[in-house]
Structures are given as C-alpha cells and as structure tokens.
Amino acid sequence: MNLTLKIWRQQNPADKGGLKTYELGGVSEDMSFLEMLDVLNEQLNETGEEPVAFDHDCREGICGSCALMIDGQAHGPEVTTTCQLHMRSFKDGQTITIEPWRADAFPVIKDLVTDRSAFDRIIQAGGYISANTGSAPEANSVPAPRDKATRAFNVATCIGCGACVAACPNGSASLFLGAKITHLGELPQGQPERDGRVASMVAQHDAEGFGGCTNIGECTAACPKEIPLDVISQLNKDLRTAIRHGH
C-alpha cells in the first residue's frame, strides 16, 4: 500500500520542530508499524536526509520503549503498543500523522524521542520494597492470598511506556503511579512501607510536573496493558490513609 506520513521532526530540545510530509510506497500489511518506519528510514538514508529518530527495543510489547502518537492516539488505533501495531490496521492511501508523546514532564529530545526519566525518579521515591540481598526469609514462609497476588500481578504488568500520560488532557501519571502502589500494596511484603511509599511517590509525581487526575479515563483507554482505572481509586485511598497516619 501507499501512505502519506506526516512526521514530527525536531533536531534537538531547543529546536521548535514541525511536521514534515513523506510519501511511502510498497508497504505490506504484514509489516509492523515500526518496520514501516524502518523502510522510510532506509529510503531517507538513500536520499541523504537524516532518518527519523524513534525509541524502540524489544518490538514485542514488553519493554515500554516505543511511544508514538499516531493520528492523535497514544500507540495508535488498537489497544497495544506501537511496536505490536501492524499495517493491516491502516488503509491504502491513508495519511498518518506521527508525533512524540506530548507532556510537560516528557520533554522532546529529538524527533519522536522524549525524555521519560521522570518515571525512574518516581520509582526512586518509594516504588520498591526494602529487602537487602540475603535478608529474605524462605519464600513460602509468608503465603499471599491468591486473589490479591493475582491483582498485584495484573497491575504489575505496566510497562512504563507513558501512554497514559500522553493520553491524559491533564498530563497526569496517576495510572502509572496507581499501578505501582496497587502492585506493592496488595502483597504482604509491601505492608511495612505502605504509607510512606504512597506519600513520597505522589509528592515526586507532582514535583515532576505531571498534572492532577480528574477522572477522565483516557489513560486506561490508551494503556496497552489495560491497567484498570480502579488503581487510581486505590492510590487515593492509600494516600488518605497515609495522611491520616500522619504522613
């Protein structure tokens, strides 16, 4: 199929940037979206124009590197990651607009690549259980109720891609934050630090310039791992408890 691509080109963080239009032919519907961009880049390299920069690594939907706004939708029209999106989701002759994540807390580095290090700093603020290597008790000495462990797993599948932030009109990272709070809060091992964790992770979230949550729900609709909205209720509940406990 033949496509018209409008792609955000930006040399560096200081550059203003803008959309540039490319025509691309010979796209097969078995290609993944990123393989389609590979073909474009090979073509650009031949014609002497610098290839488009975009983040990607596993191309299996699990590392969370890929992150494109496709026609205004985070990760495009399907509920999946950009790398798992295939060209059969598009039509011959279609015009596709490709942009980076848009959020104050994710500044653009170049073209379609943004800086998502704010997520690491939120984890640093408390997204862990303190258990030094070697200090762990025998694994089966603390049973974990199966339903809680299953819920913990379901939300722990968050890949840290940032689509929730990009989709949110407020640029909030509440879904990402709620997923981690819920994961650790559902497990017996996560209890001792539960109050402190939520208080400091929320403080870091706000300090990074992410917006507040007003329950719009765009985040969960865009999330490739289908993290449910109830993790945000859990987050608020845990935060209230923490405040009550003097945090």
Place this chain on the structure above:
Amino acid sequence: MAGSTLHDGSSPLNQAAKQTSDDAHGYYVAGEPLVDPVTPTGPIADRWTTRRFENRLVNPANRRKLDVIIVGTGLAGGAAAATLGEAGYNVKSFCYQDSPRRAHSIAAQGGINAAKNYKEDGDSVFRLFYDTVKGGDYRSRESNVYRLAEVSTNIIDQCVAQGVPFAREYGGLLDNRSFGGVQVSRTFYARGQTGQQLLLGAYQAMERQVAAGTVTQYTRHEMLELIVKDGVARGIVARDLVSGEIETHLADAVVLASGGYGNVFFLSTNAMGCNVTATWRAHRKGAYMANPCYTQIHPTCIPVSGEHQSKLTLMSESLRNDGRIWVPKKVEDCDKDPRDIPEEDRDYYLERIYPAFGNLVPRDIASRQAKNVCDEGRGVGPLVGDFRRGVYLDFTDAIERMGADVVKEKYDNLFDMYERITGENPYEVPMRIYPAVHYVMGGLWVDYHLQSNIPGLFVTGEANFSDHGANRLGASALMQGLADGYFVLPNTIRDYLADGPFEKITEDDEAVVEARRSVEKRVETFLSINGSRSADSYHRELGHIMWEYCGMERSEEGLRKAIDMIRELKKDFWTDLKVLGTADSLNQSLEKAGRVADFIELGELMCIDALNRRESCGGHFRAESQTEEGEALRHDEEFAYVAAWEFGGEDGSPVLHKEDLIYTAIEMKQRSYK
C-alpha cells in the same frame, strides 16, 4: 541419582581432551593451555561455601571509597548494582535504553528454575546440577554449575521479598510448573511475563540505591571502549547517546553484564539493541572470548513473513506440550489450506522419528528437524527466497481433547499475540512456526570468580560463557543472571576489591587518553566514509551469511565460505558505509554502525570456532559429525574443552587457548532421545 553418576569428587572420571582433527588449520594460532586460576577443590557440595568463607572481606568503611562500574541493567547487572550498592560500594550503572527497566531481560516469558523441591517430586540441588550439565552436553564446568543450582533457591526467596508476583496456588503458596521437557516441576513463573517481573524487582531494588546515593545511573549511555592500564581494567569510555559527548569513567573494577550477541544473525528473538560491543571491545583489549559458536536456536518462533522483517517473536515452548507439529507428506500440498490436507497426507515428523519424546524433544533437535523438512521442500507458509520456511503447530486435537475453553485458558495470550502478528486465528488455522536464534551460550571467558583473564574485569549473565556449556535448559538464563548478580559476583568481587582502593588513575593518563581518542576516531570514521549503504543493510547481509552457514547446521565447506564472505563484507563496510547526521546529537544510525562493525568481526570468529569444533554438541551441529541416523555425535576425547580465543590483532589470526573440562561428579554420556 544412580550410583554410576554420583561420585565423591576426588578423582577425575574422564581424561583431558586430545584434538586430532584440525579443520581450522591456517585460520588460527595455537596458544598455551588455559586453567582457571581460582578453580575450587574438595567435595563439590562444599566448594562454594568454602570459597565464600575464604574470599576476603572489605571493611565497610572502605567500600564507599571503591568505585565499581557495571555495564548493563538486565537481571545480571541490575541485581549486581542493587546488591553492591546495598553493601556500600560506589556503583556507576550504564545502559543504552532510556531506563534500566527496559533491559532485554524484560522479554523473558516462561519462567525461572530453582531447586526448591516444593512439589516433593524428587528435585534437589544435585538433580538441577545434573540436568544442567547434561543439558549443556557436558561442555560446562562442574563447579560453576553446582554453585548455580545451589544458589537458585536463594533467588526465589529474594524475589518474593521484593514483591515479585509469582503465580500462587489457592492456599497462597508458590506454584511451579515443568518446563522444557524436564521431569520435575521446578519452574517458578509469573504468567508469561516472568522476565518482566524479575527485572522490575531488580530495577526497583537498584532505584532504591539510586535514591540512597550508592548507585549513579547513566541511561542512554553506550560503552564503546574498555580502559586497561598496566594489564588491569580501570574504566570505560562511553558515549552519551543524547548529547553525543564521549565520556571516560574510571573505577577500581569493571563489570560487564551487557547481555548476549544473538543479533549477529540480524534476525533473532533478542531486542533490537542487543549487541556485542561491550564484550567485543573488551575482547580486543585482551579478554578471551569463549565458545563463541555455541548458539541456541529456539524451535517455536513466528516465521519470517518478508524482507522487511526486523525481528522474530518467540512463542513459548509450552505450546509444544499440547500442539502437534507436522508438514505435508507431499511437496505439492505445501501451498494448500492445511485444513484440506487429510490426516494420511500429514507427516507428524517428530512423533515419527522420536516416538518416546515426540513433540517434546529438546530445542536443538526440534529445530534441526524443522530445517530438514523445509530443506526437503516440505515447508509451509509464504515463499521466502526459494523455500517455504515454516511448519504447522496444530491445536485441533488439543481443542477436541480438552475443549476450546481449556486451550483458551492455557494459551490465550500466546494465541492473541500470534494473531496480532500474522493476522491468522490459531483456533481455526494451524499456527506456523520456525526456529529462530534465541540465546548464546558463548561469551567472555571467566574464572570461578566470574573474573575474565584481565584482572579487574568481571563478566556476568548472558555476556559470559560460564554455566550452560553447549546448550542451555529452558528457564535457566534468568536463574543464572540473578545468581550472578545477587549472590555470586558480590561474594567474589570483594576478594579482588580487598586489595583496593587502587592507585588513582587520572583523566590525562596515557591509557585513558588513548582509549578516548580511539573512540573519537572511530566515530569520525563512521561519519566520514560517505558511501552508499546503511549500517542496517550490512547487518542484514551478515545475518544471512551467519544463518545460512553458521546456523542450525554447520559444515566445513560452508564455514570456509562464510569466513571469506564475511571478510569481503567487512572491507565493503569500511569503504561504502553511509551514516548521516552528526556526532554531537542523538544519532541512531551512528549507534547502529558501531554495533554492526563489531558484529562483523564477531561473526568471523564464530565461524572459525565452529570450524575448529569438528563435533556436534548441544546447539552446535556439525554435518561431519553425526550418527548413521543423523543424530548429533560428540567427540569427548577430542573436544571436552572450552575454546577461549584471544584477539590476534587487526590483521592477525586469533589465538586458541584450551581449558580442559574434567568431570569428577558426573559421568559423561551421549544423549539419546530415540
């Protein structure tokens, strides 16, 4: 364990190898034999405990003054950074991704082994040790493997304490499954995302140390050179991938946990960025590369769909438990709808050739037989080149036997993934699968302390060669990564650091200046060749050569041809490469060029290693070494050794050092799955 395999560990059960064939004559130089200088002795079960005690301690007050660089944030690097940080060392951690959490370990699906024996099904440390040595086709070191099996149980404890949400039973205790044809259930798992959950555990532990100030993380940084002063590793040169700045980082010890190099085949199940640069640069600085040709090819991957293909996707091995593998008996049926091919015209070739194991034969056998039937022209799926490269994995019987609901519950996420990629619904049409490169057992040579032959340079995880011999069991790479990172390295590196802090090395030291300059020069060269071809196109071409001649089956003739082709390709690369953009900004084409340049050199060495090893063992199948029935044939009397290659200089030949593999606890046996 049967009496014939158990031994008290006092005297050797086999003899040192004496190679009589010399297929690689002219391609290499024979070097001195190699011995592990810190190899432990005594009863095998006591060796690690004894060594941990013997290894010297570092005074807590001194640890802060000791700098350790760790390249890589996968299971091996992330776990080590967290643990050394907790111990109070000053750690600098590097990865090329934008966050440590994105390291390739994240993609592991199936699970992690540990000898917990929770199922009371006869598992034990010794059995895991025995299975691993046997699975590695008797080409690994007994002491290392025993230690791996021993610490496996601690890993599970550690991960559970960190909040890794492993699968549990209704009573709240941990669940296990059997994996990869093993007879005991020792695999711990978190649905199909075990690697992700284990990595997030290590990542979070490491981020906690970042907050505590013991670990500094350098993301979007690529190591491009090792700094060696007076024969000792003292730091690295890295490029900040955002600003393009070439930086030097100095330390008392350097750890490479940079993962595997399966991407030398271009198409593999590895992440796109997986590369050999960190280890290859160290190799060029003197570190030995061991058994580089040992590659694991996984039988159940989604086949190539066209020339645009950029990577291959693994479908979990567990599918072989219920799916039946077949191809048409007749070549003319190969482009038919499989549902129209009657039962009597189907060849369930694994069930036919291996009635006892059927579809559950080991990975290498399943892979090679798939290649054989496709070579015969009986492959299915689209024509790629002149062949159809695919075989059916059929769930029709399973759906009839267990019902669609049970199949759905077991495999739904895999079936979804398959449909997303191929556009075909496996509940209706049989899946198509084909083998793909998945893992490399080869890597930098290390001793029992995971130290390379360059003092101060340690290597962990998939980047080293240490534990899997010629083939790796399923669910054992995650185990090794975390064993190395949490429990082994922290207990061995302290013996080295006990002599530190070492004399300070400065930025203007000749070794540092030289290393930095060579990196700058290389970057300039890539940008100034100004030829006509992208690095990617060279990578594809290299991949074709490697897959054709150094893939599932290797022959003397093919390997010689491959070496010539790679040498030509290398010349062409350095004269006709085209890299646009600048050095002082994010430039993914420039990154790629460096990685491909190193892959080309590695590819040549892999072929030489494969040429020298005129035997079939584990994942390495030499056409010249098979039984009359076409099964792999090992030659222990010639090849029971580790091939450790020393860099022979820009135009020189590599030097081969052999480390004999002496077994004292387990007797060597030929594998048989018939």
